[in-house]
Amino acid sequence: MQIPLKGSCQCGAVTYTVSAEPLFTYACHCHSCQKRTGSAFSLGLVIATEALRLEGALTPWSRVSEQGATNTRYSCAxxxxxxxxxxxxxxxxxxxxxxxxxxxxxxxxxxxxxxxSMQPWLVLPERVHKFETQPDDGLALFQAAMDYRANT
Ligand SMILES: [Zn+2]
Ligand SMILES: [Zn+2]
Known part of the structure; x- marks a missing residue:
């Protein structure tokens, strides 16, 4: 990916840049992600928070995960x-x-x-690592992603 990464919301009121190489990309097939995206799964690009520069008004919304962590999402206002x-x-x-x-x-x-809770019609590449739920240690996700990247 070409650094800095640039992006925006649909209406263009929020724009952002990411000034450091992202760590990895995951897909999450949990019911909460299906609900919030209105789709089959969510995608997340994990980046260093300090590398993210935003412009425009954002609305935060928080929810407590099954593990008891508070996750806050930021949407275009x-x-x-x-x-x-x-x-x-x-x-x-x-x-x-x-x-x-x-x-x-x-x-x-x-x-x-x-x-x-993945949709049954979805076929994933054989060599990509699949966690049935979520590993307690986030490092396990990172390592699985690095394994996949090394073999791609
Ligand atoms: Zn917007
Ligand atoms: Zn999820």
Whole structure:
């Protein structure tokens, strides 16, 4: 991916840049992500929070996960497009919605989680790591993503 990454919401009121190489991309098939996207799964591009520069008004919304962590999502205050989220257990990392990037051609989930609630018609690449739920240690996700990247 070409650094800095640039993106925006649908209406253009919120724009952002990411000035550091992202860590990895995941897909989450949990029911909450299906609900909030209105779709089959969510994508998250994990980046250093300090590398994210935003312009425009954002609305925060928080929910408590099954593990008891508080996750806050930030949406454009005018069009409602979710831009990113941050969990209170790991605030130095942000989960950017990579569909909001100007260039989405390099977006590919490198690890999948919550496949226990994955839509049955979805066929994933064989060599990508699939977690039935969510590993307690976020490092396991990162390592699985790096394994996939090394073998792609
Ligand atoms: Zn907007
Ligand atoms: Zn999820």
């Amino acid at each position: 005018s069009c409602g497009n979710i831009i990113y989220g941050i969990g209170d257990t790991n605030p130095e990392l942000a989960k950017l919605q990579p569909g909001t990037l100007e260039d989405t051609s390099a977006v590919e989930p490198e690890v999948h989680m919550w496949t226990v």
